[in-house]
Amino acid sequence: MTDKDNGFVVFSGVQKSYDGKILVVKDLNLSIAKGEFLTMLGPSGSGKTTCLLMLAGFETATQGEILLDSKPINNIPPHKREIGMVFQNYALFPHMTVAENLAFPLQVRSLSKSDQEQKVNHVLDMVQMSDFGNRRPGQLSGGQQQRIALARALVFEPELVLMDEPLGALDKQLREHMQFEIKHLHERLGVTVVYVTHDQTEALTMSDRVAVFNDGIIQQLDAPDKLYEAPNNCFVAQFIGENNTLEGTVESFEGDYANVRLENGQVISALAVNVGKVGEKTLISIRPERVETEAERCPEGAQKITGEVLEFIYMGDVFRTRIRVGSNDEFIVKSRNSPSQQRLQPGEMVTLGCMNKDCRALDYQTVNKEVLT
Amino acid sequence: MVSVDSIIGRNSLHRKVQRSLRIQKLRALGLIAPLFIFILISFVIPIGDMLFRSIENQLVSEVLPRTTEYLKSEQINEDWEPPNELFWHLYVDLAIAAEVKLHTRVGSRLNYEKTGISSLFRKSGRSIKRFGADDYRKALTDQIPELTSIDYWELLAEGTKYGYTRDTYNAWKKRLIENDDFSEKTKPSDFLFVVLANDIKSSGTTPSPDTILEEKLLPVISELPEIRFKELFLETDEDWAEPDVWDTIQLYSPSFTNGYYLNSADFKKGSDGPELRPENERLYVLIFSRTLFMSVTITMVCLLLGYPVAYFLANLPLKYANLFLILVLLPFWTSLLVRTSAWKVLLQNEGVINDVLVAIGLISNLERLELINNQTGTIIAMSHILLPFMILPLFSVMKTIHPSYVRAAKSLGATPWTAFRRVYFPQSIPGIGAGSILVFILSIGYYITPELVGGTTGTFISNRIAYHISSSLNWGLGAALGSILLAVVLALYWVYDRVVGIDNVKLG
Numbered sequence: 118m119t120d121k122d123n124g125f126v127v128f129s130g131v132q133k134s135y136d137g138k139i140l141v142v143k144d145l146n147l148s149i150a151k152g153e154f155l156t157m158l159g160p161s162g163s164g165k166t167t168c169l170l171m172l173a174g175f176e177t178a179t180q181g182e183i184l185l186d187s188k189p190i191n192n193i194p195p196h197k198r199e200i201g202m203v204f205q206n207y208a209l210f211p212h213m214t215v216a217e218n219l220a221f222p223l224q225v226r227s228l229s230k231s232d233q234e235q236k237v238n239h240v241l242d243m244v245q246m247s248d249f250g251n252r253r254p255g256q257l258s259g260g261q262q263q264r265i266a267l268a269r270a271l272v273f274e275p276e277l278v279l280m281d282e283p284l285g286a287l288d289k290q291l292r293e294h295m296q297f298e299i300k301h302l303h304e305r306l307g308v309t310v311v312y313v314t315h316d317q318t319e320a321l322t323m324s325d326r327v328a329v330f331n332d333g334i335i336q337q338l339d340a341p342d343k344l345y346e347a348p349n350n351c352f353v354a355q356f357i358g359e360n361n362t363l364e365g366t367v368e369s370f371e372g373d374y375a376n377v378r379l380e381n382g383q384v385i386s387a388l389a390v391n392v393g394k395v396g397e398k399t400l401i402s403i404r405p406e407r408v409e410t411e412a413e414r415c416p417e418g419a420q421k422i423t424g425e426v427l428e429f430i431y432m433g434d435v436f437r438t439r440i441r442v443g444s445n446d447e448f449i450v451k452s453r454n455s456p457s458q459q460r461l462q463p464g465e466m467v468t469l470g471c472m473n474k475d476c477r478a479l480d481y482q483t484v485n486k487e488v489l490t
Numbered sequence: 491m492v493s494v495d496s497i498i499g500r501n502s503l504h505r506k507v508q509r510s511l512r513i514q515k516l517r518a519l520g521l522i523a524p525l526f527i528f529i530l531i532s533f534v535i536p537i538g539d540m541l542f543r544s545i546e547n548q549l550v551s552e553v554l555p556r557t558t559e560y561l562k563s564e565q566i567n568e569d570w571e572p573p574n575e576l577f578w579h580l581y582v583d584l585a586i587a588a589e590v591k592l593h594t595r596v597g598s599r600l601n602y603e604k605t606g607i608s609s610l611f612r613k614s615g616r617s618i619k620r621f622g623a624d625d626y627r628k629a630l631t632d633q634i635p636e637l638t639s640i641d642y643w644e645l646l647a648e649g650t651k652y653g654y655t656r657d658t659y660n661a662w663k664k665r666l667i668e669n670d671d672f673s674e675k676t677k678p679s680d681f682l683f684v685v686l687a688n689d690i691k692s693s694g695t696t697p698s699p700d701t702i703l704e705e706k707l708l709p710v711i712s713e714l715p716e717i718r719f720k721e722l723f724l725e726t727d728e729d730w731a732e733p734d735v736w737d738t739i740q741l742y743s744p745s746f747t748n749g750y751y752l753n754s755a756d757f758k759k760g761s762d763g764p765e766l767r768p769e770n771e772r773l774y775v776l777i778f779s780r781t782l783f784m785s786v787t788i789t790m791v792c793l794l795l796g797y798p799v800a801y802f803l804a805n806l807p808l809k810y811a812n813l814f815l816i817l818v819l820l821p822f823w824t825s826l827l828v829r830t831s832a833w834k835v836l837l838q839n840e841g842v843i844n845d846v847l848v849a850i851g852l853i854s855n856l857e858r859l860e861l862i863n864n865q866t867g868t869i870i871a872m873s874h875i876l877l878p879f880m881i882l883p884l885f886s887v888m889k890t891i892h893p894s895y896v897r898a899a900k901s902l903g904a905t906p907w908t909a910f911r912r913v914y915f916p917q918s919i920p921g922i923g924a925g926s927i928l929v930f931i932l933s934i935g936y937y938i939t940p941e942l943v944g945g946t947t948g949t950f951i952s953n954r955i956a957y958h959i960s961s962s963l964n965w966g967l968g969a970a971l972g973s974i975l976l977a978v979v980l981a982l983y984w985v986y987d988r989v990v991g992i993d994n995v996k997l998g
């Protein structure tokens with residue numbers, strides 16, 4: 118990984134097993150820069166929370182080392198790590214008022230009463246909850262509790278804040294609003310944030326970089342646009358956004374490109390991102406919006422793929438057309454509802470067009486669709 | 491505009507809704523009815539009965555109506571002497587009562603208040619048969635043989651002239667009927683002839699339809715020796731001359747009494763209001779305070795032992811937690827008696843614990859610890875028996891405390907101890923509240939274990955209650971003690987609610 122030695126948080130060869138048999142985290146190498154907003158994204162059970170707990174000190178790494186500001190922290194107990202944490206269930210202390218909750222980290226640090234009060238008021242202002250200091254957490258709505266949990270993790274001014282699916286319990290609208298606010302706070306305070314979510318939209322909109330987890334391994338660590346447009350493997354392509362896959366065998370290589378023969382005999386040229394030798398199987402990944410239903414509309418040099426229309430779905434601003442290509446009858450084409458865009462009828466044969474740089478030949482692996490939801 | 495139709499429609503809809511609500515209510519009532527009836531029969535009624543018995547005192551005035559009526563106007567003090575007439579009433583009352591052995595019950599009842607009265611009544615009940623009433627019977631029936639028949643007495647009782655005779659006869663008859671002893675062949679008892687003779691003598695000169703009766707009997711009666719009741723009673727037992735005895739009868743003649751409650755508080759009824767019992771007779775205040783003290787101690791011991799166990803269980807993975815929970819519940823599967831007896835084996839002077847302590851040289855053979863038949867024994871055995879009632883509510887409350895709370899506290903900079911003290915412990919208080927009140931209320935009324943291992947110094951108030959219910963048969967006192975126990979528990983519950991708050995009690 119990049120700047121391994123000067124990262125603010127560094128995981129180096131970290132492994133974790135709860136029961137001594139199964140490795141929940143297999144080989145984690147990750148370096149997080151100071152002030153970065155890094156998201157761990159992955160399906161449920163992929164080991165994200167475990168990584169966060171190891172960083173916070175509530176679980177010990179079975180192997181490997183975690184560095185914080187270049188110091189190994191494996192043997193530092195959680196309360197000495199100065200890491201703020203926001204829990205999925207907020208973990209606001211129900212027997213204390215909001216103000217007492219916020220003052221708690223300041224009290225254990227033996228700050229003076231007036232300092233405590235001033236900091237609590239400041240942080241309440243910051244999350245726009247000044248009027249709620251005397252309420253109990255149970256008297257707040259989910260969104261308000263969320264803000265208080267956030268405020269509590271920030272009030273003692275840690276340099277690193279961990280958030281484990283902090284918005285998971287909120288409804289969609291509130292979640293989007295809070296995403297914006299968290300992002301905003303991060304930019305304002307400049308703290309380093311390690312954020313865990315299984316919601317890819319959340320990951321893409323908020324983060325500087327996203328680490329896609331599956332099965333205890335980071336599948337790809339990249340900026341959101343790279344992750345979407347240039348997935349390195351089949352899992353990432355499937356997990357992030359909508360994706361079409363075509364199964365085929367590598368026939369030959371031409372520079373960066375590989376010629377792949379589909380099962381129905383068609384040959385497609387695709388960027389050779391993650392393929393083996395000639396004769397090996399591969400999966401071609403194509404984003405639905407990078408395919409034209411009319412090949413003529415593509416720029417010069419586009420390649421043609423033939424298929425049969427199975428279904429046409431009108432969605433207002435876009436059309437989704439489901440097409441059978443080779444053995445894949447879930448091939449989706451997304452087209453803008455423009456005046457010139459034709460509406461295809463089921464049963465029609467079409468010639469689709471796409472650029473070969475938008476076709477990415479990836480590793481051949483079957484991805485369990487259910488994991489992705 | 492509202493049409494007629496729509497009004498009718500609204501009303502019938504309203505009625506339909508009402509009906510279906512009513513049906514729902516009835517169904518709900520039907521579901522709770524069996525339990526409600528059961529509780530009524532097995533709980534509310536017995537408690538009501540207990541409260542009633544603790545003040546009820548009808549026996550004395552019912553069995554000795556004439557005596558108590560006469561005593562009402564008497565001022566009894568140390569110099570007072572029982573007048574002759576009083577013994578006459580006592581004679582009639584006792585004679586009726588002795589017919590069905592009721593005098594012994596009154597004797598026992600009064601004996602709770604003053605020892606010796608029981609034997610006094612028993613003796614007198616026997617001796618009044620020898621007061622000479624049979625001479626009266628013989629003399630009167632010689633003159634009028636019909637007097638041996640109950641029918642003749644019925645006729646006499648219908649007349650209005652001999653009021654005292656009529657009332658006595660009817661009271662006598664009523665007692666016999668109650669006892670299923672009355673028929674047409676029943677012979678009138680001897681004392682009735684004394685009463686009749688007395689009546690005739692005192693009303694002899696007034697003309698009346700019964701003049702034949704008087705003409706025939708008056709001469710005989712005047713020749714009969716007068717019965718000197720006072721002397722005869724005093725001959726039987728000179729205690730009858732004691733003002734104290736009469737004072738007791740007078741104090742307990744009303745139908746309701748606070749005597750049992752005074753007794754429960756180590757007071758007794760005196761002629762000038764309640765007075766404290768002498769030091770050597772005081773008992774119940776000591777036992778009540780001992781019961782409270784030991785219950786509190788047992789609750790604390792259970793809490794101290796149970797809290798760590800519950801904490802340990804609540805933080806164990808579920809499959810192990812279930813296993814350990816079964817171990818906690820295991821004592822429930824063995825009989826209480828067996829467990830208590832096991833403690834006897836362990837704790838006694840020659841028992842396992844003492845033997846081990848002697849064997850490892852911690853104590854010498856001569857100074858074996860007194861672990862049983864005292865408060866220590868009761869506290870040890872009862873803490874063991876009630877421990878699950880502390881652990882279970884604690885466990886189920888702790889189970890609901892998500893580990894993220896303590897983690898949050900630690901991530902905010904709290905040491906493990908501070909995190910426990912300020913975050914975990916306050917959230918476990920509802921469990922402490924529930925467990926404590928459960929253990930305390932169970933222990934304050936516990937009976938069998940203190941009985942077996944408590945000796946004399948380690949027994950509870952419930953042991954005294956049981957003694958009065960089944961051995962001394964002083965149910966009134968037992969009921970009063972029970973009512974006080976109930977009141978104490980309710981009062982403590984109220985205090986508890988004010989201090990801890992009953993919403994702070996959670997069983998899970």
Ligand SMILES: Nc1ncnc2c1ncn2[C@@H]1O[C@H](COP(=O)(O)OP(=O)(O)O)[C@@H](O)[C@H]1O
Binds near residue numbers: 135159163165168
């Ligand atoms: N305390 C634990 N004991 C045993 N196994 C655990 C524990 N916590 C998590 N796991 C297992 O570790 C795996 C990863 O869990 P987690 O890190 O919570 O995943 P994520 O947060 O990505 O959903 C899961 O299979 C889970 O069952």
Ligand SMILES: [Mg+2]
Binds near residue numbers: 162165166
């Ligand atoms: Mg998780």
